[in-house]
Amino acid sequence: MMRAGKVKKKPRRGSETEESLCCCEYINQKGERSHLAACLCDCEDVDEACDRWISRKSSQPEVWARALETASDRFRVPWIRGARRIDVSIIPPLIVLPAALHLAALHVLLAVVTLTSLPIFVIWYYHLTHRRKGKTLLFLSLALFSLGYMYYNFVQEVFIRGDIGWGHFISITCGLLLTLLTLVKVKQDPGYLLKHAKDSGMKSEGGCELANGIQTVRDCDGFPQPQTDGDSLVAEKNWCKMCQLVRPPRSGHCMICGFCVRRLDHHCVWINNCIGSHNHRFFILLLLFFLFTSVYGITVTLNLLCRGRNAFVALLYCPGVYTEYSTAFNYTCVWYCAIVTAGMAYILLIQLINISYNVTEREARIALRNKTARRMFCGLVVDTGAYNQGFFQNWQNFLQMDCSASADELGAIV
Incomplete structure (x- = not known):
């Protein structure tokens, strides 16, 4: 009887596998344990793509898509309790931006070509990912790396040389910290309705359930549907078939995030998050802090590079700035900041008009x-x-x- 009463619980395979992973192991796409040292072995998708390329056979788009997905899945670094995957989209800005700015500092014509090509590439990549409804970290990586890289160059090329005082340095540092703190707030929950429905609890009674406080019924296929009760009919436009819930007015479904957001404004690629009722005000503060810091830093740097000239005039005409590589590089960084600032100012202008x-x-x-x-x-x-x-x-x-x-x-x- 005692033996019959004692039932040995079988441990869950998923939790046991996760706990036994070392820092160089991970769970691959097939759900199997794999090791970083064997990341180049047993790559059928990559081998097939390479064979077709070497033999000059026609390759279907899905072949290269599977090869890219496999390569990106195995691009990992050792970490505690298993190797962590690194999104490959964060790497290009770390390489392209410094190389482009240093190249632009060699000659004024190279500066024109490079600084014109960068926005064109960003716009092209935005339309490519936006059309495919893809989620990418390239824009967030570019934004964060631009902030850090411009601040590093400002400290290295301007402050350490003693060209400015502590007042300017503290002002720009505080502006950068406020920008980053506001970015953390904007990255939080924008007002996901699915999360709200789960937190509030979806009750099921007699084949009906309450989603966001509004009763729904299930159809013959088991999917919830808006309830029709006499004169009470939920508008079809407020029903989200993908999230299976009734949305309040002015809410919308984000195809990139895959969730419904309360009072959805848009999906901002620069922060890789939606802008909704929870974080819209912090988004405006983020733009304001960034513009203040950027304009202030541009003005201080231009006053040093082109003494005796107005900042706006110096941005368009600053003779002798390309005589030395250091001044040319600083001037190129100023122009890059000016292009980014103009784009963010346009976004802020549209936001202020829409709010009005x-x-x-x-x-x-x-x-x-x-x-x-x-x-x-x-x-x-x-x-x-x-x-x-x-x-x-x-x-x-x-x-x-x-x-x-x-x-x-x-x-x-x-």
Whole structure:
């Protein structure tokens, strides 16, 4: 009886495998244990792609896609409790940016070609990934590395040489720290509705369940569907088939993140996160802190490189700056910062205009596509008229934006 009562519990295979992994082991795509020392062995996908390339046979796009996926999966570094995968998209900015800036410092014509090519490449890559709805860390890596690299050059080339005082150095350092701290806040939950539904608990009673406080029923295939109860009918546009929940008004589904976000504005590739009701205000602060720090650093550096000239004039014309490589490199870095600052200033301008008219970027795109919005000032202003309550009221609503769903929002669904 005692033996029958004692039942030996069988340990779970997944947890046992994970605990027994050394720092150089990992779980591969097939769910098997693999070792970094054997990362070049048993690569059928890579071998097939190479064989087709050597024999000059036509290769299907999925062959190269599988080879790239396999190579990226095995690109790892030793870490505690198993090797960690490194996203290959973070590497190009670490190599291309310093090489491009040093190349541009050799001659003014090289500077024009290089500094023009960089934005074109970034825009092309953005459209490529955005069209495929792919999530990449290249833009976030480029943004963080640009901040660190420009700050390092500022300290190395300007501050250590004694050209500026502690006041300028402390101001730029504080601006950089505030930018990074605000970036951490923006990277947090933007207002995922799926997470909210799980936290609040989805109850199942008699084939029905409550998702975000609104009752749904399951169809013959087992998928939840909006409940129709007399005059109460959930609008079809508020039902997300992918997340299987009812969205409050002004919410949307992000195809890149794969979640529904409350009051979705857009998916920002520079922070690799959505902008929603939870982090929209911090996103505005992030742009403001960055622009202040960048403009201040550009002005201080230009006053040293082109003494006696206005900062704006010195940015366009600074004679003798290419006589020495150090000054040419600093001037190239200033121009790179100016290009990035102009792009971020444009984003901030669009954000401020949209807030003033109480419209999100997503709503503006949908309204323009459906031709239900007014375009003013060369397309900078897009007024849908759906939520516009006046300039001051719109800003008051934005600054007092509640992170949780209000009763009015939930009542507007039905």
